[in-house]
Amino acid sequence: MSLEEAKQFAARRAVDEYIKKDCIFGVGSGSTVVYAVQRLAERVETEKLKVTCIPTSFQSKQLIIKHKLTLGELETHPVIDVTIDGADEVDAEMTLIKGGGGCLLQEKIVASCSKKFVVIADYTKDSVKLGDRYKKGIPIEVVPMAYVPVQNKIQALYGGEVKLRKAVAKAGPVVTDNGNFILDWIFTDQDLRWDKVDNHLKMIPGVVETGLFVRMCEKLTLGSLKVT
Numbered sequence: 001m002s003l004e005e006a007k008q009f010a011a012r013r014a015v016d017e018y019i020k021k022d023c024i025f026g027v028g029s030g031s032t033v034v035y036a037v038q039r040l041a042e043r044v045e046t047e048k049l050k051v052t053c054i055p056t057s058f059q060s061k062q063l064i065i066k067h068k069l070t071l072g073e074l075e076t077h078p079v080i081d082v083t084i085d086g087a088d089e090v091d092a093e094m095t096l097i098k099g100g101g102g103c104l105l106q107e108k109i110v111a112s113c114s115k116k117f118v119v120i121a122d123y124t125k126d127s128v129k130l131g132d133r134y135k136k137g138i139p140i141e142v143v144p145m146a147y148v149p150v151q152n153k154i155q156a157l158y159g160g161e162v163k164l165r166k167a168v169a170k171a172g173p174v175v176t177d178n179g180n181f182i183l184d185w186i187f188t189d190q191d192l193r194w195d196k197v198d199n200h201l202k203m204i205p206g207v208v209e210t211g212l213f214v215r216m217c218e219k220l221t222l223g224s225l226k227v228t
């Protein structure tokens, strides 16, 4: 199975299993989610499902609009039946690193409002310990004016390297959908208690959210090398 086939397999399987008629659906972000939205659009067309889609980023809102699905928002739908989202890495305890594509704050808000949070991933994301697979570090969204003190504080607390994420086709930093910057913390200690780290990092003034999703993922649908 190629990487794209694995993403597609995981996404389609999750949509078929978890999306029911009349449900409120949290739409994650990233390349794997694209296949989930495509599958949902097929099912809406053929089964005449009524599904209201709550986006987790500019990208997922665009996907919902492109596929002519019903767009909702947390203001009117604060309780979501199921959210399906991708991940950059999933460890043995289903702790996730997310935010490789810069979307983590809205993803975590939407996941926290969801009765069920399902992660779809290809086989390259599956690890035992965080850092085994995803080498770019833990994304941390910060208020722009605070990025240097936050960088210094994380390095002093936990070591490793904390880098400001730079844009690719623009000079300067990546700016998130919320107008913030992203720091990528390349950690060295893989045995940290990630729930404590997440809470600790969020106590640093200027940190808005982290890409650590601890005990949030209930189900993982993996596109593996073997089709089961």
Ligand SMILES: O=C[C@H](O)[C@H](O)[C@H](O)COP(=O)(O)O
Pocket: 028, 029, 030, 031, 032, 033, 085, 086, 087, 088, 098, 099, 100, 101, 102, 103, 104, 107
């Ligand atoms: O910021 C991006 C999101 O957290 C994505 O869900 C994550 O990076 C996984 O994306 P992909 O499915 O493209 O690997």
